Amino acid sequence: MGKASFVVRRTLQLVVTLWAVGTVLFGLFRLMPGDPTSYVVSSQMTQEARQQLIESYGLNDALHVQYIRFLENLVVLNFGQSFHSNQPVTDIIATYMPNTLVLMLTAFIVAYALGITLGVLSGWYRGSRFERSTVITALTARSVPTFYVGLIVLWIFGAELGVIPMSGMTSLGTGGQSTGFLDMVFTLDFLRHLIAPAAVLGFYYMGYPLLIMRTSMLEVLSEDFIDVCRAKGLKERTIMFKHAARNALLPIITAAAIALGYAVGGSVLIETVFAWPGIGREMVRAVLRRDFPVAQGTFIVLASTIIFLNFVADLAYGYLDPRVTYD
């Protein structure tokens, strides 16, 4: 099978997976106990008004009618309106998604820059005390839950020392929605809020590229061309960074794409701890108050980020590594 048909097949698979996720989600939310309208309907409302409201959300239609309408809306990216605030879900996503992305990308850049460098070094100096301690650090970073590290950081630097704000993305009254998103990002106040969650996440994500890079380095270092480099009399540092590390980088690229997807999906906890107004926290809040449209919409955004980045990783592998065959 050639490259073209691989791309076509993989694209079809992407569409089918998205459909399957949407369908399962539709089913799950319809099974959820609790009356979603109880949050919208006030007790003073008359029975007729209440019925009218439920009707307007289309909650009385037969399930298959609701399902078909759900799929139609999915294609045109219309996730309906929030039961809670009556805002269109698309607007809610557009408000919260950039916040999540800023946090995740900052953490990711820090984590991968540090992780790759430390991974190269620990693979190179295998068996040394340096290697042992970096590996243990990486494992520790991945073992302690991020939300716990977040709590500790908030306690020490927020409550005790008072150098970082306890919650949120901006202090009230500065930045915020009145100015544009980009204007807000480049304020000192925003950076003060960003630094703690980004550092905690960066520390957590660092472990993964570090361990992969180390393993990959070990495999590359056992290959013949490294011996050839030595025989040519190249400097050790040149061999390490120019020859070994560059060849060991391949698994990191695909791993990074996939990990970024899961990072966006896993934003739930860190956003809850730091009260960061991102999409993961919004999803949890929507689930807790039975706000189906918002929960559904935010979940689909999280899932399709993962699915899409997996897709990109699969395609990238073929382009980056000429040894890959498609059969």
Added chain:
Amino acid sequence: MAQEEQSTRSIYTDLDDSTDEEINKWERTFRLWRETLKEHWGMLTDELSVKLSMLTVAGFMLIAIFAPFIATHQPLQRQFQGDAGIIQDKWAEPSLLGGDTEYLLGTTAEGFDIFSQLVYGTRAALLVGLIAAFFTAGIGTLVGLVAGYYGGKVDDALMRIVDFLYGMPLLPTVIVLVAVLGPDLWNIILALIILQWRSTARVIRSQSLSLRERPFVKAAEVAGAGDWHIISRHLAPNVLPMTFLYGSFGIAWAILAEAGISFIGLGDPNTVSWGTMLQASRAYSALSFGAWWWFVPPGICIGLLVISGFLIGRGYEEITNPKIQ
């Protein structure tokens, strides 16, 4: 089926001449599995970090089993009644820090004994970790073996399910599932199992794909061995190390996930877990009051147990992947 039994006997009669056919078959299977495990156990316990991790896990297991004897109070029994629901001004200081109370680590804002909650939380963590890991590794291995061995349409169908599961973000999916099924420890375990077998299945499949092309499997096929015979006796013992590797990582991931779910507020309200302790401490702003004895210990316990799982898994990885040794 009858023919398969016949051929099995004819191959192995010279190896083992016991008369009881049925027992014999199982005995041989178990012996194969046991031998693999014994060999790895020996290599595993050579490493110091692995030994320490195993001691840690064993220690937590003892605490979990003897929780009622270690705990000084009932974990969900209010130690004093306040007029209002919240008893913040009555927080008992930990006696370990010189507080003049009978509570080792003080009490929570709701009036629960923290030390006893910590002890009982071990039970929840181990329960979630061990059961979820057992089933994720078990289901994943079975699916992986079947997909890899049969190939073709069976493989395609099973792997599409795995692909679909890989498209689901872990925590959000567990949150939605728990919201549907109800906040209960068993539902959290169930939700974790539903999602987490994906990784084991993928790895075991690729292993059994390559194993089934090996001469010894071909030989068994030619000798007339049945599908199940080949899967259980020729493939399974060879993928077992991977199963255990993913099992020990699975313990760690399950404990982390349970803590996260409980922290968000979807934990079982009738069970004490380290996650629910952290959630309560956050809800009553223990951070701002500086009541660190409430929220520091549960996190350390989570970290210790999880890192032990990772270190055991990594020790195992070094054995199974000679290239990184």
